Amino acid sequence: MTTVYWQFKDQGTKDLGLLFYEPELLLPEIVKIRNSAYIKCPAFLDYFKNTYLIRSPIDIKINYENGYLSISPQNQKFFDNYFKHRGHQISESDPFLMSMHLYYLFIADKDCIVEVLPASFHNISSKIRLIPATFNINKWFRPISFAFEFINESEPLIIKRGDPLYYVKFRTPDDKKINMKEKNFDESTLNAVHACVNLKNALPNRPLNFLYKLTERIKIKL
Numbered sequence: 001m002t003t004v005y006w007q008f009k010d011q012g013t014k015d016l017g018l019l020f021y022e023p024e025l026l027l028p029e030i031v032k033i034r035n036s037a038y039i040k041c042p043a044f045l046d047y048f049k050n051t052y053l054i055r056s057p058i059d060i061k062i063n064y065e066n067g068y069l070s071i072s073p074q075n076q077k078f079f080d081n082y083f084k085h086r087g088h089q090i091s092e093s094d095p096f097l098m099s100m101h102l103y104y105l106f107i108a109d110k111d112c113i114v115e116v117l118p119a120s121f122h123n124i125s126s127k128i129r130l131i132p133a134t135f136n137i138n139k140w141f142r143p144i145s146f147a148f149e150f151i152n153e154s155e156p157l158i159i160k161r162g163d164p165l166y167y168v169k170f171r172t173p174d175d176k177k178i179n180m181k182e183k184n185f186d187e188s189t190l191n192a193v194h195a196c197v198n199l200k201n202a203l204p205n206r207p208l209n210f211l212y213k214l215t216e217r218i219k220i221k222l
Contacts, residue, residue: 103143
């Protein structure tokens with residue numbers, strides 16, 4: 001069995017640690033809100049196996065107007081710590097792009113692919129377009145980023161504490177159920193995470209296999 005260790009990684013003012021939600025198995029949540037025949041379909045159940053729900057730890061209202069991004073009721077310091085304006089990374093014809101730095105860090109003890117998926121069974125998916133991502137959390141160590149486009153920039157995005165933000169799906173070579181376990185990562189592990197983030201910034205847009213090769217020495221130490 002593959003064990004996936006996780007930790008809420010507060011990159012900001014360290015004031016969200018008591019607010020975060022544990023990753024929550026998605027299938028039981030879908031059963032609560034749906035009574036359709038397809039939720040018993042083997043193909044449906046197999047697709048969402050080892051898939052977890054990530055919820056928002058805060059209430060927040062996000063506005064984007066005339067090139068400016070603002071939030072409420074939080075202050076400027078909170079904005080600076082937890083939000084990233086990514087307008088410089090898009091073309092004029094693209095929807096506005098931003099990130100919320102509500103980081104979850106996942107590291108596996110064996111090869112394990114994480115996929116970041118839209119919360120397709122929840123209302124937020126009709127308001128934003130999540131930027132999906134996938135990588136091997138046994139070879140590449142970095143927090144999950146909640147990056148998305150505004151579908152309708154003229155309307156504010158209102159998120160309540162507990163609202164689903166996105167799903168994370170874990171795929172293993174043996175295709176068996178994973179063991180999800182919370183862990184306070186030690187300093188050497190967090191240093192490896194910082195090294196991966198710095199490497200990505202120094203050598204942007206490199207293939208994952210190239211990055212995996214560079215992190216082999218870190219993996220051996222861990």
